[in-house]
Amino acid sequence: MSAPHTASAPRPTRVDPGTAPLLQVRDLNAYYGQSHVLHGVNLHVQPGEIVSLIGRNGAGKTTTLRSIMGALRTRTGSVTFDGQDILRLPSNRIAARGLAWVPEERAIMSTLTVRENLELPPARPGGWTTERAYQAFPVLRERGHHPGSKLSGGEQQMLAIVRVLRSAPKLLLLDEPSEGLAPVIVQRIGDIIEELRAEGLSVLLVEQNLKFATRLADRHYVFVDGQIVDEVAREDALARREDLLRYLSV
Ligand SMILES: Nc1ncnc2c1ncn2[C@@H]1O[C@H](COP(=O)(O)OP(=O)(O)OP(=O)(O)O)[C@@H](O)[C@H]1O
Numbered sequence: 299m300s301a302p303h304t305a306s307a308p309r310p311t312r313v314d315p316g317t318a319p320l321l322q323v324r325d326l327n328a329y330y331g332q333s334h335v336l337h338g339v340n341l342h343v344q345p346g347e348i349v350s351l352i353g354r355n356g357a358g359k360t361t362t363l364r365s366i367m368g369a370l371r372t373r374t375g376s377v378t379f380d381g382q383d384i385l386r387l388p389s390n391r392i393a394a395r396g397l398a399w400v401p402e403e404r405a406i407m408s409t410l411t412v413r414e415n416l417e418l419p420p421a422r423p424g425g426w427t428t429e430r431a432y433q434a435f436p437v438l439r440e441r442g443h444h445p446g447s448k449l450s451g452g453e454q455q456m457l458a459i460v461r462v463l464r465s466a467p468k469l470l471l472l473d474e475p476s477e478g479l480a481p482v483i484v485q486r487i488g489d490i491i492e493e494l495r496a497e498g499l500s501v502l503l504v505e506q507n508l509k510f511a512t513r514l515a516d517r518h519y520v521f522v523d524g525q526i527v528d529e530v531a532r533e534d535a536l537a538r539r540e541d542l543l544r545y546l547s548v
């Protein structure tokens with residue numbers, strides 16, 4: 299396990315801002331029926347970068363992930379991934395380009411066993427094997443034959459993360475991975491995300507847990523009412539902690 303990062307010892311950003319972004323979102327507007335919920339969102343993720351989206355409930359973070367993945371089709375603007383416009387592609391073709399999404403509800407198949415859930419997505423070269431998943435989270439090996447319906451929230455989250463890694467994504471979209479989980483599990487999931495980043499994976503992380511977000515992210519985008527109102531670099535997160543807490547408080 300890697301050493302925990304404390305708020306008092308920020309690690310400098312290791313990402314070269316001069317390289318082309320892996321993900322670039324420009325002027326994204328999204329709608330649920332008549333309701334206009336994203337208002338001109340601009341963001342980018344560099345190769346190897348972990349970026350967090352933070353903000354109160356209903357601020358538009360999940361809608362941003364759904365819009366990027368094509369799960370929400372009623373949107374305008376531009377979404378470019380690895381240099382290619384993906385806005386008009388269906389979700390399965392977006393995923394095939396190397397984007398993997400772990401939604402907040404985790405989408406574990408309740409009637410399938412842990413192993414069956416794990417081996418459901420198509421394996422791609424360089425993707426995680428079942429053995430690697432079990433090494434990362436040994437509890438999944440112990441629960442291998444249990445149905446998805448019998449898993450705790452933490453076990454479901456671990457399974458949901460390792461399952462999408464089978465497809466060897468370039469960018470992982472995580473929606474509140476720490477929500478409702480015990481601190482020891484949150485710590486372990488953070489360790490695995492850091493391991494993945496060390497291997498070059500980029501992560502776009504929706505979080506309301508500021509401690510978890512500031513441990514991991516190189517940059518934070520702050521959402522208020524469907525817009526990005528602030529951007530905070532890892533180096534500034536400690537000095538701006540009060541601002542960040544205010545953005546999250548209700
Ligand atoms: N399926 C839906 N139909 C209609 N409105 C929706 C739907 N999903 C979300 N909304 C609305 O869109 C806005 C943005 O919600 P979104 O879920 O993106 O926020 P969020 O920042 O991810 O917060 P949360 O943590 O609560 O999910 C909110 O006003 C929400 O009520």
